[in-house]
Amino acid sequence: MVDRTPGGAGDGDGIRTFPFPVDLSVGGVGIQVGPMGTERTWHAEAPLHRVHRIDFHVVMLFTEGPVRHMIDFAEYEARAGDLLWIRPGQVHRFSRTSEYRGSVLTMQPGFLPRATVEATGLYRYDLPPLLRPDAPQLAALRDALANLRREYEDTETLPLSLHTAILRHSLTAFLLRLAHLAASSAEATRQHADSTFTRFRDAVEGGFATNHSVSAYADSLGYSRRTLVRAVRAATGETPKGFIDKRVVLEAKRLLAHTDMPIGRVGAAVGFPDAANFTKFFHLHTGQTPVVFRAELR
Template structure:
């Protein structure tokens, strides 16, 4: 069924493994590749609390992200965002460059402008030759700046890394938006960004749109308008979608009893959780779990 335990293991970003302790890591995949990958059992699902971008020079590699298998080939880009449940195949199958980014390394304005938390965008990207050349150029420049700790003081080294990373992320975000048939990523409405952050923090105990609006200091109408503009959904639909995703993760990848899963997600009564899950997925929690076996 999955991890066979009561929780899905999360690997944190380790700044001690970075050059000069900065908030990114960049280097080749495969042997001697990313530190979190070498610690994770390849076939075991896990999360990371940072961004991972992999630019492939070989393949194919099938990588699972939140119940979907993505087959990456040479020239493809795979973008895994914080908290997504995913699983590596054997490490030796991965060839290319991996970039990891610690949340908080970039200022909020850049995070919003580059859509770093646009979970609605596809993780697997297929750049055309011109887009791929631009991404490679930016990534190669970023790697050169990353390892060059001799020519600048540490504070300027970090500043240059932030600027170079931002250029890469603008290209990546534009590609992701185009791949989804959306308009180019623009600066997100701050009301939606604050709501998204609050939901991510509190979805397991707060399912009320009014409670979020009150806590954030917005009217319900303002919140509805901001969330609909950013996602096409209502705030309630956004909250419920996040709760359902976490329920699926826990049902598929842990051995927690259904009642415990519901309690973990803010449903003290198991029957209410089962009703909620069935209304939004068409399956009972038990049937969903059985189908993942």
């Protein structure tokens, strides 16, 4: 990546969190812009292929692909012209086999004012991390990022206060384009989804910790089980039960990775009062026990 950070801290769950390296950015400002490359890392003691967190934003614009990258336990495949937007606190891991080529922007939280943060959706964790702009959008994003990089590297023509102000404006222009793309992508996904599935998905999101029953969801939504099966399969290719189980597994993985909760409490938090049943369920869907999964992240 752009530079190496001087250290990283654990969050009590064995996953290291690496801070934004202000002292290594040009002029000590709160952003970095530069080329991606396999020879860089956040820290010399933390290989990028290990699961880790960062406390800053990362936007990668790829010029080659495909590149596989894990974000919050979901695998994404980016092609040339795609972008990945990783937000602070998300667990992620770089691929051992993919070559990362393109440009990368990193940004420290607090570099932009609150109004800009809200306008650009910097903390919209509901938006997709993988973005695929069309040709005009990609050209505009490339131009905006190239301009931002020029301003970032130009430390001679203006005093630091003006240099930083211009960086904020240039960064805002890029992020507004990026946020529009992210919101448009999410909206397009919603428009293509059947309303039956959308209601089911929202119900699962609100109830998966206590309700794993397809029939119960169908009854509460006023659908027959057959209608629900058709809608979910059309939208995702999965059965309703498979969709529910996938969400439960994701939450269990997050709790195992982010917390020191005992295995039994993790199971109870996702609807399994009996620890043995939780372990059996988790192993069935992941091929690992919760203990092994947690150990491999540490």
